Every structure is written in C-alpha cells, then in structure tokens.
Amino acid sequence: MILGAKRLFYLLLLIVLLIKPHTAEAQLLGSAKTTTEEPEKTPEDSLGRRTPQGTVNGFIKAISDQNYLRASQYFVLSKRSYRKTAERIRIVKAFQQLLDQGGNFSPSSIISSKEIGRTDDDLATGVDLVGSISTSKTAIQLYVENQSDDSQPALWLFSAETVEAIASADVTGEKTFLDRVLPPVLIEKKLGNVPIGHWAVVVIMTVISYLLARLLLFLLVYIVQKLWKKADSENGAAVVEALVLPVQMYLTVLLFVGLTQRMGISIVVRQRFSIIIITIGILAFLILLWRMTDFVTMFVRSKMIKNGRVSAVSAILFLSRTTKVAIVFIGVIAILGIVGVDVTAGLAALGIGGIALALGAQKTIENFVGSVSLIADQPLRVGDYCRVDDIKGTVETIGMRSTTLRTAARTIVTIPNGQLSASKIENYAHRDRFIFNPIFTFRMETTPDQMRYLLVELKSLLFAHPAVLNTPPIVRFTGITADALKVEITAYIEAINFDTSQEVQEDLLLRMMDIIENSGTSLAYPSQTLYMTRDILPSSEKSAEISETVKKWKDNNELQLPKFDPKRVEELKDTIKYPDDGSFKPEEE
Structure with a gap:
C-alpha cells in the first residue's frame, strides 16, 4: 500500500517536472511580448457614404x-x-x-x-x-x-x-430642351451612360460660350474706352490689356454653366465638368494677379526712373519675381486641392523647410530687408558723397545684397545692406549750404582798437561776399588764451557742390589775410613752437592809423559793434567782385 502510494507520488512529481518547464517557458515568452491594442479603424462603407x-x-x-x-x-x-x-x-x-x-x-x-x-x-x-x-x-x-x-x-x-x-x-x-430638339438616335446612343447628343452639345456650347464671351468683352472694352478718358493712355491701355484675358475666361465659364444648366444637359456630364470649370476660374484669377503684378511693376519702375531713383529698380524687380513665385505656388496648391489631392502634408513639409531655409539664409534676408529700408528711406542715392561709420566715399551702386562706395583712394568698399541700414550715415550730397568756421588766434600785442577793426572788417567781408548766405554771419572775440587772442567766425557758403564751396572758402581766407595784414597785427604762433627767426615788430605807423580810423567810427557813431547797422549791411551786400579781377572765368570763355 505504501509502495503504491510512493509510485503514485513519483509519477505525479515526474508529470509536474515535465509540464513545469514548458509552463515557465510559456510565461517567459508571454512576458517578452507586449500586446498593444491597436485602435479600431472605422470600417469602410462599400458605397462610400462616410462623407x-x-x-x-x-x-x-x-x-x-x-x-x-x-x-x-x-x-x-x-x-x-x-x-x-x-x-x-x-x-x-x-x-x-x-x-x-x-x-x-x-x-x-x-x-x-x-x-x-x-x-x-x-x-x-x-x-x-x-x-x-x-x-x-x-x-x-x-x-x-x-x-x-x-x-x-x-x-x-x-x-x-x-x-x-x-x-x-x-x-x-x-422634357428638357435637349430631349425636345435632339434626334432620338443621339439620345438613344450613349457614351459613358450619357446620351451622345449631350456630349456633342457640350462641345458646341463651349465654342458658343467662348465666342459670346469675346463679343461681350469687345463691347465692354468699347464702352470703357468711351467713358474712361485715360483708356487710350499708356497706363490705361496696360490696365485694359491686363484684364482682357481673365475677364474673357470668367465670362466663358459663366455662360457655359448658365447655358448647359438651362438646356438640360445630364447632371452626370455637368458634374464631371465642374472640376474643369473651377480650375479655369482659378487660372483666370491667377492670370489676373500675374498681369496686375506686371502692370504695377511697370508703373512703379517708370515712376522711380523718372524721379531718379534708379537704385529702387532692382528691388522692384525682385519683389515682382517673388510675387509671381507666390502666385504660382498658391495656384498649384489650389488646383491640387480642387483635383482632390491632400496638400496638408505637403504644406506642413514646406513650412518646416521654409523655417530651415529662413534660418540658413538669415543674413541674406537681413540684407534684403536692409535694401528695402534703404530704398524706402533713401538716405543714400547713387552718386552721393557720404560717410558710413569711418568710411568716406561716393555711392557707386545700391544692390539687393550690398552697396558699394568708391573712396578718395579710388578703392571700392562693399557694405552689406543689413549692416548699412543699421549704421550712422552722413550724406554730404544733401547739404543745402557749407559751413565756414575758421578760428583765428592773434598775437598778444594786438591792441583793442586793432581787434575792433578786425571784427568789423571781417564781418563786413562776409556781408559783402555774394557767395555767403544772407543769414547773419558771426564774428566774435571769444577769448584770451595763454598765448593768443581768439576770434571765431561762423558763416555759410552757398555752393552747388563741395568743390565750389572749397573755392569760395579759399577766396574768403585770402581776403581775411589781407585784412589781418592791413590791421597791423598778425596771427599768433603756438607757444609750443620755437621759431629761430628775427622778430618783426608790429608796425607802429599802421597801428596809429588804425587807431585813428576806429576813433572816427566812434566819433561818428559808426562802430559796427556789437551789431551791424542794417543800412550798412545793405550797402555792403554784393560789393565784392567774385571771382576777383585777374581770375580765370570759364563762363566768359
């Protein structure tokens, strides 16, 4: 009995040992696999009625x-x-x-x-x-x-x-109109389960719609030319020409839709043609945008050239090409959407690509924006002499990416427009006058009467010179330094360019040197300079003569200090002959 129980126990143990490895292996294999429940997909409808x-x-x-x-x-x-x-x-x-x-x-x-x-x-x-x-x-x-x-x-x-x-x-x-007028043979015979007569009428209606559209457009253009006075001008003719083709396409589509619907053409045919009709409508709109872009470009370009803004032409052409690329891109997207192509993924990819392109072309975009701001604000023009930061030169070209300046050393400096638009620009070509601002220092031995003489005569010179603007010039005794008496002069020279202003400034300085010499004094030498020359004493005779002149002014109340008598100013105006006698005068040649 006990032996039988042992045999039964060993037999059960053997069965457990044989089964347990497989069970454990099954559990291990089962644990290695992860069951992911896939979302249930919407079952397709055989008739396509889900949307x-x-x-x-x-x-x-x-x-x-x-x-x-x-x-x-x-x-x-x-x-x-x-x-x-x-x-x-x-x-x-x-x-x-x-x-x-x-x-x-x-x-x-x-x-x-x-x-x-x-x-x-x-x-x-x-x-x-x-x-x-x-x-x-x-x-x-x-x-x-x-x-x-x-x-x-x-x-x-x-x-x-x-x-x-x-x-x-x-x-x-x-009955529809076609059912009444078409022969039975054209109704009974079918193509694509549509009466063949309907297909023939569609072709005929397309031709008729096109011809009617051309006739209506001709009448419309004739009326516009009669009512609009500027229709015969260059701009008016360009506007009419830009509108002709897209308007004709719209009229053709409208006439075709209206005629085919009222004639009773099968809905099967009309529904198949609906995509073509919308596509033609989109193309007409895109052509209208394209032609209006050309017209605006032509109009603005001629305006800029007429105003002398030649540098803006390149930007206008660039913007025109960019607009046309955008028109083509939008048109392709719209037509693909009409045909039934899902463009969402493509647009997302283009958006990501556009961001990557924008990051990669950051400097290029910065320079383009800078060129647009330069054209809009016009701080520079081709031919202007200017200073950008520490660079001086004449503007040679203003491009879409950079601007070039020719320096006095005849070298070309290229400045990116992004950097140029953020720089401090000093344009000398836009000056309406040139400042004349010399500072004279006279010897300490100069007497007060000599100083009065100098102030009066120097100011008289500025009043009298025809190239000096009528704005009151300033001649002031501004201080006594350690080694000289200082006189500051401020006036404005009227000249058409910088070279002419330099000529006038040269003439003024020479005349002022004559006045200084006549006064009996002279300019002071800087104390830092040691001159190993024989000192020439001021002329006592001239000094006495000047003192007598100033005394007469005072006795007659004619000392023009601190202000000039307006009558004296009128007497002095344009009394100096400039250029002086003996100078070369090309206008006389």
Whole structure:
C-alpha cells in the first residue's frame, strides 16, 4: 500500500517536472511580448457614404451606371418606400430628371470630405447643403445628413425632407430642351451612360460660350474706352490689356454653366465638368494677379526712373519675381486641392523647410530687408558723397545684397545692406549750404582798437561776399588764451557742390589775410613752437592809423559793434567782385 502510494507520488512529481518547464517557458515568452491594442479603424462603407463628398460622388456614379437600386441606398427612405423596389427606382429617376432640368450639385472638391461634414456654415452639425434644384415648378435645397450617432461610424444620406420633396415633385410630361430638339438616335446612343447628343452639345456650347464671351468683352472694352478718358493712355491701355484675358475666361465659364444648366444637359456630364470649370476660374484669377503684378511693376519702375531713383529698380524687380513665385505656388496648391489631392502634408513639409531655409539664409534676408529700408528711406542715392561709420566715399551702386562706395583712394568698399541700414550715415550730397568756421588766434600785442577793426572788417567781408548766405554771419572775440587772442567766425557758403564751396572758402581766407595784414597785427604762433627767426615788430605807423580810423567810427557813431547797422549791411551786400579781377572765368570763355 505504501509502495503504491510512493509510485503514485513519483509519477505525479515526474508529470509536474515535465509540464513545469514548458509552463515557465510559456510565461517567459508571454512576458517578452507586449500586446498593444491597436485602435479600431472605422470600417469602410462599400458605397462610400462616410462623407458628404463620398455620398454625392457615389450617387452620381450609380445613376451614371443606371443602377437605380444602388442609387436609392443614398436616400433616407421610409420603411414603406424601401420595401417597394419600383418606388425606389421612381424616386431616383425623378431626382435625376429634376437635376437634368435645372438642378446642380456643388463641385466635388467643395463638398466636405470629412466624416463630420462642414462646420463653418450656419447649418446644424451633421447637415450639409450640397446643391439645389430650380425649375419652373420646383425649388428644392439638397441636403445630406449624418444618420449615425457618435458611437457609430458616419453614414451620410440625402435627408428625409429632401427625398420627400423629390418624391412629391411633379415631373410627368416635362422634357428638357435637349430631349425636345435632339434626334432620338443621339439620345438613344450613349457614351459613358450619357446620351451622345449631350456630349456633342457640350462641345458646341463651349465654342458658343467662348465666342459670346469675346463679343461681350469687345463691347465692354468699347464702352470703357468711351467713358474712361485715360483708356487710350499708356497706363490705361496696360490696365485694359491686363484684364482682357481673365475677364474673357470668367465670362466663358459663366455662360457655359448658365447655358448647359438651362438646356438640360445630364447632371452626370455637368458634374464631371465642374472640376474643369473651377480650375479655369482659378487660372483666370491667377492670370489676373500675374498681369496686375506686371502692370504695377511697370508703373512703379517708370515712376522711380523718372524721379531718379534708379537704385529702387532692382528691388522692384525682385519683389515682382517673388510675387509671381507666390502666385504660382498658391495656384498649384489650389488646383491640387480642387483635383482632390491632400496638400496638408505637403504644406506642413514646406513650412518646416521654409523655417530651415529662413534660418540658413538669415543674413541674406537681413540684407534684403536692409535694401528695402534703404530704398524706402533713401538716405543714400547713387552718386552721393557720404560717410558710413569711418568710411568716406561716393555711392557707386545700391544692390539687393550690398552697396558699394568708391573712396578718395579710388578703392571700392562693399557694405552689406543689413549692416548699412543699421549704421550712422552722413550724406554730404544733401547739404543745402557749407559751413565756414575758421578760428583765428592773434598775437598778444594786438591792441583793442586793432581787434575792433578786425571784427568789423571781417564781418563786413562776409556781408559783402555774394557767395555767403544772407543769414547773419558771426564774428566774435571769444577769448584770451595763454598765448593768443581768439576770434571765431561762423558763416555759410552757398555752393552747388563741395568743390565750389572749397573755392569760395579759399577766396574768403585770402581776403581775411589781407585784412589781418592791413590791421597791423598778425596771427599768433603756438607757444609750443620755437621759431629761430628775427622778430618783426608790429608796425607802429599802421597801428596809429588804425587807431585813428576806429576813433572816427566812434566819433561818428559808426562802430559796427556789437551789431551791424542794417543800412550798412545793405550797402555792403554784393560789393565784392567774385571771382576777383585777374581770375580765370570759364563762363566768359
């Protein structure tokens, strides 16, 4: 008995040992694997009714294939109507007939392709307007409605109100214009499940719409030329020419849509052409932007050249090319969106690429912005002599990236526009006058009467000289230094350029030297300089003569200090002959 129990125990132990490794291995393997629950994907609908766009496209496809039972599955039908196959087919055919007579769907690219539908309209959530029907007897708004709740996948169907309005519409006895005029053979024979006559009429209507658009445009241009006086000018003709092609394309599209809808062309054909029509409309708008960019560029460029702002031309051309690139880019994005290509990922990639490009081209962008500010503010022009920081030179060119200056040493200095726009610019070419500001220091032996004489005569010279502006010049005895008597002069020279002002300044200084010599005194030498020369004493005779002259001024109340008598100023004006006799005068040659 005991032996039998032991055998049973060993047998159970052997079974446990054989099973346990596999169990442990299974647990280890199981622990190595992590089960990730994938989110449940929305099951596809075989009829494509998850979005409003899919519902409309699926319905058009079904009536194009003449599969009316399938087309009825895009309707919200009552149980009674759904059980009756004939009733379902009748409603679909009535819908198609109403659409052919005067109905239309929105272009496929405009209808929402999202399961939630449009959220930017005034309709309730889960309801979208996708088209309308307008005939002599019927006016129906076509709505699609999401029939599922939040816990279920979206299911968009034509709403019960829309279907009820279609079902109750009287379409008996009504024929479209094409059904009445086309021969039966062109209606019976079909291409793509559409009567071949409809395709032929589409081609004919395209040609007719184009010719009518040209005729209307000709009349419109004629009226504009009669009413607008500037239509025959260069700018007016450019504006008219820029508008002709896009307006003609718009008129062609409008005429084609209006004529085809009223003639009763199949909705299948019109819906297929809707993408082409919108694409043409977008192209017309892009062409209008392109041509208006050319016109604005031409107008501003001619204006800048006329005003002498030649440096702005390069910036205008650059901005024009940039605008055109943006127009092409926007046009491609818009057309791809109309065709049905999802451009969201592409736009995100371009945005990231644009940021990377902007970071990499930071200096280039800085220089471009600097050039725009230089053109707008115009602190410099080509030909101006200026100083930028510690660089002096004449402006040679103002480009989109940099500005070049030619220095007095005939070297070319290139300054990036970004740095130039942030620098201190001193433009000498914009001066309306040139300052004349010498400082004279006279010997300490100069007598007070000699100083009075100097002040009067120097100021008289400035009043009398024709190249000195009429603004009162300033001649002042400003101080006594350790080694001289100081006199400061401030006046303004009227000259057309810097070289002419230097000529006038030279003449003034020479005349002032004559006055100083006649006064009997002389300029002081700096005390730091040691002159090993024989000292020439001031002339006592001239000093006495000057003292006598100043005495007469005082006795007659004619000392023009501290102010000049206005009558004396008028007497002095332009009494000096400049240039002086004996000077070369090119105008006389």
